[in-house]
Amino acid sequence: MKYELTDDSEFVTHCLTRPEMWRMGSDDGVIGINPNLFFAQKSNEIWLKAGEYGVLIFKPTNYISLEFHVALLPKAKGKAVEISKGAIKWIFENTRYLHVSASIPEYNRLAIRLGKKIGMEFIGINKGSFMKNGELHNQHLFGIQKENVCHSYRV
Numbered sequence: 001m002k003y004e005l006t007d008d009s010e011f012v013t014h015c016l017t018r019p020e021m022w023r024m025g026s027d028d029g030v031i032g033i034n035p036n037l038f039f040a041q042k043s044n045e046i047w048l049k050a051g052e053y054g055v056l057i058f059k060p061t062n063y064i065s066l067e068f069h070v071a072l073l074p075k076a077k078g079k080a081v082e083i084s085k086g087a088i089k090w091i092f093e094n095t096r097y098l099h100v101s102a103s104i105p106e107y108n109r110l111a112i113r114l115g116k117k118i119g120m121e122f123i124g125i126n127k128g129s130f131m132k133n134g135e136l137h138n139q140h141l142f143g144i145q146k147e148n149v150c151h152s153y154r155v
Helices: 007-014 019-025 079-096 109-117
Strands: 003-005 044-051 054-060 065-072 098-105 122-133 135-145
Touching: 003 079, 007 019, 007 054, 007 065, 019 065, 044 079, 044 135, 054 079, 065 109, 079 098, 079 109, 098 109, 098 122
Parallel strands: 065 098
Antiparallel strands: 003 044, 044 054, 054 065, 098 135, 122 135
């Protein structure tokens, strides 16, 4: 799998606004926003394009930690684990970051299963931290450290 940094807002927007992605990944902050009118704008995120399969977004939370978001296209079906593992490894090998985390709403069982399959450790539950359709949901917090992916790494 070839990974490359991208600034291609159109591609990222395309990945984020697919109906299944928009439905599962958006919160009430986008109520009233037509996904056809949404346009991704990069600030300090790392947008990592995974060939024709989609984009993986890493948002810095501090100088060693990133928050992980997956926006894969339908052609990535059956490859999400491989693509996500590879992206995390790429991040650890090509940046200064030492930790990647993901906050996943409790109702998104597919994303929770993906987090476990890519080797992320369950850290805990952030209660009532995600609003969807006017209802508060818990988020499951997962994380993985560089030392668990790049075995030759030492702090």
